[in-house]
Amino acid sequence: MTLAQATTTEAEPMRIGEYLLGHLRTYGLLFALIAIMIFFQISTSGTLLRPVNITNLLLQNSYIIIMALGMLIVIVSGNIDLSVGSVMGFVGALAAVMIVQLDVPYLLAIVICLVVGGLIGAAQGYWVAYWKIPSFIVTLAGMLVFRGLSLLLLEGQSVGPFPREFQALANGFVADVFPAGIGQTFAAMFGARQVNVLALGVGIIAAVAIVWSGLRARARNRAYGVVDEPRAFFIARNVIVVGAIVFIMFKLSTFRGLPNVLITMGVLTMIYAFLTERTVLGRRVYALGGNQKAAKLSGIKTERLTFLAFVNMGVLAAAAGLVFAARLNTATPKAGFALELDVIAAVFIGGASMSGGVGTIVGAVVGAFLMGVLNNGMSIMGIGIDYQQMIKGLVLLAAVIFDVYNKSKQG
Amino acid sequence: MSALLEMRSITKTFPGVKALDEVSLTVREGEIHALVGENGAGKSTLMKVLSGVYPAGSYEGEIHYSGGLAEFRNIADSEKRGIIIIHQELALVPLLSIAENLFLGNEQASRGVINWHGTFRRTEELLHKVGLREAPTTLVGKLGVGKQQLVEIAKALSKEVRLLILDEPTAALSESDSQALLDLLLELKAQGVTSIIISHKLNEVRRVADSVTVIRDGATVSSMDARTQEITEDAIVRDMVGRDMAHRYPARRRVAKDVLFEVQNWNVWHPEQSDRQVIKSANLKVCAGEVVGIAGLMGSGRTELAMSIFGRSYGQNISGSARIKGQEVDVSRVDRAIDAGLAYVTEDRKSLGLILEEPISRNVSLAHLQGVSQNGILNDNLETEVAERYRKAMNIRTPSVFQKVMNLSGGNQQKVVLSKWLFAEPGVLILDEPTRGIDVGAKFEIYGIINELSAMGKGVLMISSEMPELLGMCDRIYVMNEGALVGELTAEEASQERIMSLIVTE
Numbered sequence: 072m073t074l075a076q077a078t079t080t081e082a083e084p085m086r087i088g089e090y091l092l093g094h095l096r097t098y099g100l101l102f103a104l105i106a107i108m109i110f111f112q113i114s115t116s117g118t119l120l121r122p123v124n125i126t127n128l129l130l131q132n133s134y135i136i137i138m139a140l141g142m143l144i145v146i147v148s149g150n151i152d153l154s155v156g157s158v159m160g161f162v163g164a165l166a167a168v169m170i171v172q173l174d175v176p177y178l179l180a181i182v183i184c185l186v187v188g189g190l191i192g193a194a195q196g197y198w199v200a201y202w203k204i205p206s207f208i209v210t211l212a213g214m215l216v217f218r219g220l221s222l223l224l225l226e227g228q229s230v231g232p233f234p235r236e237f238q239a240l241a242n243g244f245v246a247d248v249f250p251a252g253i254g255q256t257f258a259a260m261f262g263a264r265q266v267n268v269l270a271l272g273v274g275i276i277a278a279v280a281i282v283w284s285g286l287r288a289r290a291r292n293r294a295y296g297v298v299d300e301p302r303a304f305f306i307a308r309n310v311i312v313v314g315a316i317v318f319i320m321f322k323l324s325t326f327r328g329l330p331n332v333l334i335t336m337g338v339l340t341m342i343y344a345f346l347t348e349r350t351v352l353g354r355r356v357y358a359l360g361g362n363q364k365a366a367k368l369s370g371i372k373t374e375r376l377t378f379l380a381f382v383n384m385g386v387l388a389a390a391a392g393l394v395f396a397a398r399l400n401t402a403t404p405k406a407g408f409a410l411e412l413d414v415i416a417a418v419f420i421g422g423a424s425m426s427g428g429v430g431t432i433v434g435a436v437v438g439a440f441l442m443g444v445l446n447n448g449m450s451i452m453g454i455g456i457d458y459q460q461m462i463k464g465l466v467l468l469a470a471v472i473f474d475v476y477n478k479s480k481q482g
Numbered sequence: 483m484s485a486l487l488e489m490r491s492i493t494k495t496f497p498g499v500k501a502l503d504e505v506s507l508t509v510r511e512g513e514i515h516a517l518v519g520e521n522g523a524g525k526s527t528l529m530k531v532l533s534g535v536y537p538a539g540s541y542e543g544e545i546h547y548s549g550g551l552a553e554f555r556n557i558a559d560s561e562k563r564g565i566i567i568i569h570q571e572l573a574l575v576p577l578l579s580i581a582e583n584l585f586l587g588n589e590q591a592s593r594g595v596i597n598w599h600g601t602f603r604r605t606e607e608l609l610h611k612v613g614l615r616e617a618p619t620t621l622v623g624k625l626g627v628g629k630q631q632l633v634e635i636a637k638a639l640s641k642e643v644r645l646l647i648l649d650e651p652t653a654a655l656s657e658s659d660s661q662a663l664l665d666l667l668l669e670l671k672a673q674g675v676t677s678i679i680i681s682h683k684l685n686e687v688r689r690v691a692d693s694v695t696v697i698r699d700g701a702t703v704s705s706m707d708a709r710t711q712e713i714t715e716d717a718i719v720r721d722m723v724g725r726d727m728a729h730r731y732p733a734r735r736r737v738a739k740d741v742l743f744e745v746q747n748w749n750v751w752h753p754e755q756s757d758r759q760v761i762k763s764a765n766l767k768v769c770a771g772e773v774v775g776i777a778g779l780m781g782s783g784r785t786e787l788a789m790s791i792f793g794r795s796y797g798q799n800i801s802g803s804a805r806i807k808g809q810e811v812d813v814s815r816v817d818r819a820i821d822a823g824l825a826y827v828t829e830d831r832k833s834l835g836l837i838l839e840e841p842i843s844r845n846v847s848l849a850h851l852q853g854v855s856q857n858g859i860l861n862d863n864l865e866t867e868v869a870e871r872y873r874k875a876m877n878i879r880t881p882s883v884f885q886k887v888m889n890l891s892g893g894n895q896q897k898v899v900l901s902k903w904l905f906a907e908p909g910v911l912i913l914d915e916p917t918r919g920i921d922v923g924a925k926f927e928i929y930g931i932i933n934e935l936s937a938m939g940k941g942v943l944m945i946s947s948e949m950p951e952l953l954g955m956c957d958r959i960y961v962m963n964e965g966a967l968v969g970e971l972t973a974e975e976a977s978q979e980r981i982m983s984l985i986v987t988e
Contacts, residue, residue, distance in 0.1 A: 294863075349860050350855075350858050350859055350860060351851045351859075354844070354851060354860060355851070357840070357844075358837055358840075358844075358848055361837035361839050362833070362837045362838070364833060364834050365833070365835055365837055365848075366837070366848070367795070367816060368792075368793075368816060368826065368828060368835070369816070369848045369849040369902070370793070370817035370820045370849055371816075371817075372815075372817065428837065428839055428840070429839065
């Protein structure tokens with residue numbers, strides 16, 4: 072052993088402690104999700120992780136996750152959007168009226184709905200960005216207006232059902248492109264009834280991609296002498312993430328394969344994670360939320376950025392509305408009621424800060440899953456809606472208290 | 483005179499750092515005692531020990547106050563004994579009136595119902611004492627910083643103060659407000675109030691202090707008594723920095739070149755009161771390689787002028803032209819002003835210059851993100867490299883460029899702001915109070931950077947409330963008063979007296 076190696080191994084233990092303290096939040100969230108999943112897996116005697124339930128879990132939470140992506144950006148920019156539940160319901164109603172009652176081709180209807188969502192976001196963002204009216208007020212008004220508008224549009228009735236193609240938006244699965252023979256071979260190997268090779272393959276490719284990009288970033292950090300994650304953590308984190316992805320995809324592959332919604336969610340999550348972490352645009356949003364005045368004096372067009380954050384939120388709320396309507400196969404006046412609170416809670420559980428400038432896409436998605444697993448697990452256990460609400464509320468409070476405590480510790 | 487306060491061998495340790503090492507401080511009854519030292523020397527820590535923020539038992543050593551051993555457990559404890567601190571950041575509620583602020587937490591009430599009549603009467607007495615002619619019902623937010631400072635002092639007086647501690651009371655004040663405040667201190671002294679004043683402004687220290695204690699690196703370096711010896715600024719500076727600073731301003735070689743930046747007939751109106759003209763047809767020019775100062779009192783419109791030029795960040799109805807190298811440039815938005823080659827280093831780095839929660843690297847790149855990205859995609863490594871380069875060039879003291887800016891000292895924060903603007907590669911830098919609230923050593927480094935900039939052929943426009951700084955640094959000085967540039971002096975002509983007389987006579 073050379074001297075250099077000796078010193079690095081010596082320095083390691085102290086660094087791990089330091090590192091863990093600095094990144095308690097990231098790991099805490101991941102471990103909390105795992106702990107909750109293990110808890111429900113045991114307490115529901117294995118129901119939680121059955122293929123059909125995993126599929127349900129993804130479908131049930133897809134619209135929350137889609138909206139959480141936009142909400143994260145709105146909250147990082149230092150604002151909030153209380154209207155997303157109503158907007159989602161309104162767009163679902165609009166889709167139903169167009170497709171079911173007016174026979175508009177469903178693809179055209181989807182495009183119109185997304186544009187309408189963008190316009191709704193623009194209408195709200197305009198007042199927030201250019202008139203400096205607090206977003207809380209503007210979107211509270213929006214919440215009431217669009218709730219009312221969907222009632223008006225649906226005349227208080229439920230409208231449905233949708234054509235099969237539109238339903239596939241939420242309930243469809245990607246067909247296996249591989250010959251059935253391969254799937255049967257795998258099925259025999261793993262002792263499963265059937266295996267969707269595409270789903271399993273996508274899972275493995277995703278896992279490999281995650282490890283590869285992690286290794287690359289690590290090598291780059293090394294080269295620039297950046298203090299990075301201790302090796303033990305890197306390995307442990309990757310084993311857990313890769314294990315979870317492959318496990319879930321395997322489970323999915325033994326049921327009906329890849330849900331369309333999972334693809335939509337996955338792609339959107341990747342796009343938004345890239346946008347927020349790696350682009351100039353994303354960086355400016357963080358700067359805006361971190362210190363609006365300083366951002367403005369640094370040449371950032373803060374008004375336009377705020378405006379765009381709301382437009383983006385509107386489009387994503389519309390997308391969520393379409394998925395929701397397709398999943399229920401009907402548009403109801405109550406669709407999306409109080410959902411904005413779940414979305415906002417997911418973002419805060421994911422580590423975003425109320426005052427803006429802090430938060431990550433991955434955190435928001437994990438936060439949404441955490442809430443989703445709680446909902447799902449408690450429902451399976453037969454816990455009443457009364458207790459469910461209380462427990463969710465306390466989890467949100469605990470997460471934020473943990474944040475604040477953590478911050479004061481780092482001082 | 484006997485000692486009112488005696489702090490003996492105070493030692494205070496934080497995990498890993500010895501903030502105070504056997505510091506002693508003796509303040510006699512009825513004197514004004516100046517406590518000076520560089521930022522981070524331990525002045526504030528010492529005052530926190532004194533006021534009970536760090537309770538008895540958390541430090542070693544003894545505090546003797548008013549003839550007995552004092553062991554304060556919290557601020558309320560020390561306030562009860564008449565020790566009152568006025569912090570640099572004023573603790574006033576802007577949306578409450580003067581009267582409400584004065585008696586905040588000490589309301590003149592019986593059974594929870596406030597006696598407004600008595601409150602206003604006492605407020606008027608106190609305001610009279612500090613020489614503030616404002617109605618008790620005036621909202622504090624409507625007052626300037628100087629007047630707010632007086633409200634703080636009135637508040638202290640309402641509590642039967644025996645030992646008044648002022649932390650950098652004149653840092654944010656104009657020359658005349660500072661004078662008024664110092665006069666008030668002398669008057670309070672005559673009434674028997676003892677005070678400790680923490681200050682960076684040595685001329686003020688010399689003017690009012692009866693004795694001076696210098697602290698450096700958490701230890702007492704010297705104690706001087708003005709009644710028995712002559713205290714010179716040089717002696718204080720020497721003790722503060724631990725070396726003889728023959729020149730407080732680095733020597734600069736003057737290079738007169740062509741006109742680089744020119745503003746003509748610049749008019750600005752107040753953002754809310756559209757009938758109030760804040761800047762009145764200002765004309766100024768800065769040559770390449772020239773350092774030009776703008777002197778003036780607080781509220782004379784210097785910052786307003788600078789910010790209105792920089793992307794119309796202040797005011798409305800702005801008219802006038804800005805030229806760079808003779809070409810008219812569009813400075814109507816901040817991004818356009820930056821593109822035109824302007825940079826504005828704000829006087830308020832914490833709220834206008836930095837994103838405190840973010841690391842140094844991200845703050846440095848903020849005004850020039852295209853410099854660390856391709857096609858809108860950031861290059862983190864390049865960003866780190868850039869920050870690293872400025873850390874070395876500017877001598878920013880930090881373990882790494884990933885340190886959050888809020889953890890840096892004032893001087894290092896200022897260097898981060900400067901780095902940010904240098905990275906944007908401007909031709910003209912407007913520096914607004916570039917050395918406010920930073921210590922002597924860091925000031926010297928900032929001056930060095932300014933000289934380097936001018937040697938590179940950049941034009942520097944420097945706003946400062948410290949006249950010696952302008953006189954020491956500038957090739958030319960504009961004097962501003964009530965929104966107009968009322969005079970222009972070359973380095974040879976300029977002196978504090980001439981600048982003041984221009985302000986007073988115009």
